[in-house]
Amino acid sequence: MGTLYWQINDCCPGASWSSMDSYGRWKALQYNVKKAYKDVIISSHRDKGNIEIYAVSDKYENIPVKARFRLMNFNGRVIRSEEKKLTLPANTSTSIHKIIENEWLRPKDTVSTFLHISLFEDDKELCQNTIFFAKPKNVVLPKAEILIKKIDRNHVSVYSDKLARFVWLYLPESINAFSDNYFDLLPGEIKILKVNEHFSLKDIQVKSLADMK
Known part of the structure; x- marks a missing residue:
C-alpha cells in the first residue's frame, strides 16, 4: 500500500502547490517528500x-x-x-x-x-x-560560505563553514541535475552529491535560505 498527495505535477507553467513543475523539475517539496518516505x-x-x-x-x-x-x-x-x-x-x-x-x-x-x-x-x-x-x-541564520568541489565527472562535494538551511544548487539548462537539493548543511559537514549530467564546476550556482533576505 502507499499514498498519493495533491499535487505532484503541473500540466502547464504557473505558480502552484505542485511538487514538480510542468517541465518535471523537482521543487523543494518533492525532495523532502522523498526523505519523508524513507523506510x-x-x-x-x-x-x-x-x-x-x-x-x-x-x-x-x-x-x-x-x-x-x-x-x-x-x-x-x-x-x-x-x-x-x-x-x-x-x-x-x-x-x-x-x-x-x-x-x-x-x-x-x-x-x-x-x-x-x-x-x-x-x-x-x-x-x-x-x-x-x-x-x-x-531564527537568526548566519551568512555561510558554501564551497563546491568536483570529485569526478559525476560527483561533487558541498561544504559549509556555518549552518546553511535549504541549500539549493542549480545548473542552468538542466532538469534535476543533483541527487539531492534543498537540504540543510551542518557546519563543517561535507555532503557528496551525484550529478546526473556533464557539467562544469563554474556553472553551478548555489544559494541557501540566508541568501534570500
Whole structure:
C-alpha cells in the first residue's frame, strides 16, 4: 500500500502547490517528500518545553541502531552530545528520547542553536533530522560560505563553514541535475552529491535560505 498527495505535477507553467513543475523539475517539496518516505525516519513532538523524539520504521524486522543527539550552535560548536543504543521494533513508531529544553539550553540560545539527531545501523546513517527551538521567522541564520568541489565527472562535494538551511544548487539548462537539493548543511559537514549530467564546476550556482533576505 502507499499514498498519493495533491499535487505532484503541473500540466502547464504557473505558480502552484505542485511538487514538480510542468517541465518535471523537482521543487523543494518533492525532495523532502522523498526523505519523508524513507523506510526509517525521525520525527518529534514539542510540547510545554519538552521534545519527544520518535523513530518511525517501516521495515518488517527489528533493527539495532545507535542514536546520536547533538545540540549545536550555528557556527558548529557542539554544546551537548548524547548517544544511546536501542532496537527499533518493526513497522511501528517508537519514542527514543525525551529532551527537556531548560536542561539543554538557555532561553537566549533558542534562536541560535539547533538539535541534530542521527540514526545509524552499524556505520551506515539511516536518517537524520534537525529541530529548531524558535519559529523560523525568529531564527537568526548566519551568512555561510558554501564551497563546491568536483570529485569526478559525476560527483561533487558541498561544504559549509556555518549552518546553511535549504541549500539549493542549480545548473542552468538542466532538469534535476543533483541527487539531492534543498537540504540543510551542518557546519563543517561535507555532503557528496551525484550529478546526473556533464557539467562544469563554474556553472553551478548555489544559494541557501540566508541568501534570500
